[in-house]
Amino acid sequence: MRPVIIAACLLLLAPITDSWWASGSAVILDPRMVCKKNRRPRGRLAQICRNETGLLREISRGVTLGATECAHQFRHRRWNCTTQRRSMRKILMRDTRETGFVNAITAAGVTYAITRACTAGALLECSCEKGAPKSRRGKALTVPTPPVTTQSDRWQWGGCSDNVRFGLQKSREFMDSRYRKRSDIKTLIKLHNHNAGRLAIKSNMRIECKCHGLSGSCTLRTCWWRMPAFREVGDRLRDKFEGAAKVISNNDGDNFMPESTNIKQPGKKDIVYSEQSPDFCVPNAKTGSLGTEGRQCNVSSAGTEGCDQLCCRRGFTQTTVREPENCNCHFKWCCEVICETCFVKREIQTCL
Structure with a gap:
């Protein structure tokens, strides 16, 4: 019965994701390939592949969103985030700063698409958040207070806040769960960059408000939490790409540290890498450069x-x-x- 369910999921997804991730490589994120290669997936990944076809559809949209933004951000550079599959596959098999950006923008795209679907009511598993936004553990998050223009101004949580908590959770479960038990340098860097992409959304949530009152007055405001525009997310991650830090494995092998003592330890929002990038000036099948x-x-x-x-x-x-x-x-x-x-x-x- 299980193979039939998985096959049905793949057929539902087939028209949506035909991106440069779909080249069949284990390092490339494509929901169809992930579920197909993991014939016997375990834990949350297994549940998503077998039962949550709606969520897989949004993950596919998120992958496409990340690919489109990557192409926009690098359209004027030697490496232009090409849609040529063989080239992108080679890029993702390495561990350069370009690889780091792709992993970050993909994680951000998946988080964004799932969160947006929750707000729109397109997923049965979630809805928008009511009241004050909460963390993964259910505690209220500390967010900026809307500006107050007069002492009589009052505001309250209301409307339909973006459920970024659900988007972050599902992005982690689908993208990170296969790597959690590994501790090699490439896996540590991959997971770090995934998280950096998600934080580009989570750390830049904003408050939107609507005024209520007679004759256009603003005696009461209803406020809710919104994600930034995805172009803003892409801009922030491109800036992180420019300042990406080269790292090496530390002595215990469970973490990484800057290659040079003159470089400060990268933070959670920073993009990291361990291999030098090619110059992308001339075609090179080994590195994925198209020239x-x-x-x-x-x-x-x-x-x-x-x-x-x-x-x-x-x-x-x-x-x-x-x-x-x-x-x-x-x-x-x-x-x-x-x-x-x-x-x-x-x-x-x-x-x-």
């Missing part, structure tokens, strides 16, 4: 998208293209705006 030949660059930029940086000082070609745009627009009574089509020239730079 930057043929990528568009910006000759006027001194940033990561600049031709000097993106093309790895190999040079670039420049071509002129003509693009249509509206021009000579005028208003015709009534009520229409009529425009002509003009062609403007634009220079495009492409890496050699």
Whole structure:
């Protein structure tokens, strides 16, 4: 009976997740592959795979959300979080800072999607939170107090707070449970970066309020807890990527420490890694680098998208293209705006 249930879960998930995690590697998170490879999963992972198809669907959406945000954050860099499966598989089999970012943004995406589904009432297992938000152990969390403009202002918890507690819990159960009994450096780093991704949401929850009172007054406010926009989560994790710390295993083998004594011990919100990244300038099947030949660059930029940086000082070609745009627009009574089509020239730079 169990194989039939698992097969049904996989069929339900099939149309949703076709991301670059779905390459069949054990290090790549894809709910279909996780449940399929773990023929006899145990504990909470077993329950999720066999019985919670709705939750698996949201996990799939979270994986896709993380993949989309990763591609946005790195769209102007040598490594652009490619959707090419073989390349991403090689990236995730290593332990570079790029691997750390992918693991963090995936954990954040899964947490975000599950929490959002709870608030929307899309999952039978949870709902939005009523009253003051609580921790995993049921204790009320300390959150910022809404600003008070006058002494008569009053506020109370109400509305429908995002149930981030449930999202965090399910993200841990699905993504971390298979690694809990391991203590090698790669596993420790993976679990740390998973948690860093979740904290990018949990640590940046905000309060939203609605005023109540006669004639637009605000004698009473109802307030609830909201997650930040996922783009903000991606921005914060990209900043952590920039300041990621290289670590090594400590003497007891149960934890890690900075590679250099000049670097402070990374905190829970920081991204860590143990392997140096390739430069991603030229194709390399071993590292997963696709190179930057043929990528568009910006000759006027001194940033990561600049031709000097993106093309790895190999040079670039420049071509002129003509693009249509509206021009000579005028208003015709009534009520229409009529425009002509003009062609403007634009220079495009492409890496050699």
